[in-house]
Amino acid sequence: MKENTGKSKYVILGMLARMPLTGYTIKKWIENEYSHFWQESYGQIYPSLKKLVAEGLAVSSDNTETGNRRGQILYSITDAGRKELSDWLREEPEIEKLRYEILLKVSFGGNTEPEVLLGHLDDFIKRNEKLVKDMNGYMEHFDALKVQGTDCTYSQLTALCGVYIYSAMRDWAVLAKEIISEKEVVRNSE
């Protein structure tokens, strides 16, 4: 037996707790604001929304009459939904299982030329460097909002985590490159 571990439900509830949204905008928001630590596809979002309504945790308003353009369906959270969200927030977060393919390749590095790994590490450094910049951009954006009186402390904390994690990955990769290169120098001089 296994209880439902699907998190899509709670991501959606968390977003609806701020304001009513359509499935489409939920997807777009996750892409823009959560993508560095979470992702959801339409294949998860639309069925989840229907389930939320069936469970009384959200209500849908497909008011095609009331000036609502296109066939869009707005979902709003209910009191039961807020309760469900709050209960979930109290539960201990699941221990994250990391799957870094680059580490797998590094650990099997003896089966290829050092240049191959150095190349992968270069790409990795560039990618993480860009992510650090993006995250710092978010940080500044949130600082600007704070000056205007909008409190974004919690969102900003996730961006800060991004800064920390991507900086660490970049720094590791830079050091890893040095260690691999040094090892090669030693090997060649023997």
Place this chain on the structure above:
Amino acid sequence: MKENTGKSKYVILGMLARMPLTGYTIKKWIENEYSHFWQESYGQIYPSLKKLVAEGLAVSSDNTETGNRRGQILYSITDAGRKELSDWLREEPEIEKLRYEILLKVSFGGNTEPEVLLGHLDDFIKRNEKLVKDMNGYMEHFDALKVQGTDCTYSQLTALCGVYIYSAMRDWAVLAKEIISEKEVVRNSE
């Protein structure tokens, strides 16, 4: 259409490249040495091994006669397997998708009491603190092996990555706690 993205195959090939192993020992090794950045279950390992043999990338020797205790099956890599491994190592590693439930909860933090988040962050700090210790333990272990003349550079690099990543997560969480607590002080004094 979608090409096969299953990585189990390559993890197993990478391990077999060092020495012949049974499915059971592959599982145990992954648990002990790779668990901080990779995981595989028996449900993946046993079918994958059979597939590897079918593809000629590995051979099995269930020599129950030749003193092999129990029904264990030893798998060895073939030349074709080494080629396959080497080809895969050259491919660009897939971009890792992170899923940090704790960040989700932090970002929805406005829907619960700050104490709830502070509690989660405490657990998170303890967990990462322990992981940093574990990784440093591995680092020393590899240093000791290096003194004995065994080259473990690549394995050690993955442990080093662990040190970096878990330290970063811990540091972030410590700072996050401070920021949340401070925010509360301000809120209460208003």
Place this chain on the structure above:
DNA sequence: AATCTCATGTAATGGGTTACATGATTTT
């Protein structure tokens, strides 16, 4: 007219864990 974006949705497929089934050997 064509194309792009908005918008909803489902079916197929893949990837992975969990639970279960089975049995040998070793340890207590």
Place this chain on the structure above:
DNA sequence: AAAATCATGTAACCCATTACATGAGATT
């Protein structure tokens, strides 16, 4: 004799992405 560990394996299930289908409204 019982329990723990070694050892292999499969079926059910869950989670998630991808590909596809459909169509409205806006833009070029």
